[in-house]
Amino acid sequence: MPPDSLTPVTHTAGQDTAASLLWSRYRDAAAPAPQIWNDVIATLLGHRSIRSFLPTPLRPGTLDLLVAAAQSAATSSNLQAWSVVAVEDPARRSRLSKLAGSQKHVVDAPLFLVWVADLARLADIATNEGVEIEGIHYLELLLVGIIDAALAAQNAVVALESLGLGAVYIGAIRNNIEAVAAELALPPLVMPVFGLCVGHPDPAVATDIKPRLPQEVVLHRETYATGGKLAALARYNGALRSFQREHDLTVEDWTSKVTERVRTPASLSGRHRLGQALRNLGFQLR
Numbered sequence: 001m002p003p004d005s006l007t008p009v010t011h012t013a014g015q016d017t018a019a020s021l022l023w024s025r026y027r028d029a030a031a032p033a034p035q036i037w038n039d040v041i042a043t044l045l046g047h048r049s050i051r052s053f054l055p056t057p058l059r060p061g062t063l064d065l066l067v068a069a070a071q072s073a074a075t076s077s078n079l080q081a082w083s084v085v086a087v088e089d090p091a092r093r094s095r096l097s098k099l100a101g102s103q104k105h106v107v108d109a110p111l112f113l114v115w116v117a118d119l120a121r122l123a124d125i126a127t128n129e130g131v132e133i134e135g136i137h138y139l140e141l142l143l144v145g146i147i148d149a150a151l152a153a154q155n156a157v158v159a160l161e162s163l164g165l166g167a168v169y170i171g172a173i174r175n176n177i178e179a180v181a182a183e184l185a186l187p188p189l190v191m192p193v194f195g196l197c198v199g200h201p202d203p204a205v206a207t208d209i210k211p212r213l214p215q216e217v218v219l220h221r222e223t224y225a226t227g228g229k230l231a232a233l234a235r236y237n238g239a240l241r242s243f244q245r246e247h248d249l250t251v252e253d254w255t256s257k258v259t260e261r262v263r264t265p266a267s268l269s270g271r272h273r274l275g276q277a278l279r280n281l282g283f284q285l286r
């Protein structure tokens with residue numbers, strides 16, 4: 001780490017940026033004060049999902065650089081149990097959009113990255129070595145692939161945001177996971193985890209930092225503290241409501257949204273059958 005990564009915030013301009021980013025992230029009096037800061041932290045705290053893209057193509061070399069950033073993420077036991085399918089063909093993006101709830105940004109963004117948990121590569125290597133691959137059928141290895149894919153994708157997101165590009169994850173590809181696998185010609189033992197729309201943000205469409213839960217809700221010290229979060233959750237409902245009002249979004253309490261999401265399988269948009277879908281893709285989930 002270069003020493004300046006721990007430089008305390010001293011100059012006014014930097015403090016303004018740090019303080020305003022932290023304020024926007026929480027919109028809460030208990031937001032942490034900016035004491036330590038650098039450009040990487042500023043990129044991370046400035047994140048917002050982008051859903052409106054210019055048709056401008058990405059600069060040559062962008063995809064290679066994003067994949068290098070993704071491959072720089074830590075990976076369980078160095079197994080590197082993930083792959084990414086880069087989809088640029090507009091017709092294929094259009095078909096994938098339909099499979100993901102007809103989300104317009106999948107069509108509009110010039111690049112759609114599908115991050116996959118890839119146990120097929122591991123299985124092929126072991127099979128070529130002439131061994132049985134019984135271990136591949138256990139849930140743990142699928143989890144390794146999913147975690148690896150998520151860490152890799154998020155590294156790519158941080159990299160592309162640092163370049164002024166924008167992105168939004170598309171979990172909705174799991175609504176129709178078998179059809180997505182067929183569209184991408186995925187072999188058995190490869191699971192599409194999520195998509196990622198990548199492109200130049202349309203400057204005509206305002207975006208903003210969406211507030212997150214107060215830290216006292218997510219940060220437990222030494223042991224997990226249950227209960228006692230109601231006041232903080234109420235503050236978060238208020239912070240998110242102010243964000244929703246400013247952006248002409250449906251105003252609803254976060255706690256109500258979460259409640260609705262977990263109430264019945266119907267709110268899972270088809271993903272309630274994910275277990276069976278994964279078995280159809282060759283995973284035994286033992």
Ligand SMILES: Cc1cc2nc3c(=O)[nH]c(=O)nc-3n(C[C@H](O)[C@H](O)[C@H](O)COP(=O)(O)O)c2cc1C
Pocket residue numbers: 047048049050051103168169170171172173194209210
């Ligand atoms: C795994 C994952 C899947 C997501 N799927 C979708 C999606 O299908 N469509 C969408 O518009 N946003 C999707 N999002 C974006 C979230 O809605 C967004 O990150 C969240 O509302 C917080 O907003 P922010 O990213 O602007 O801070 C997804 C995010 C993640 C991490």
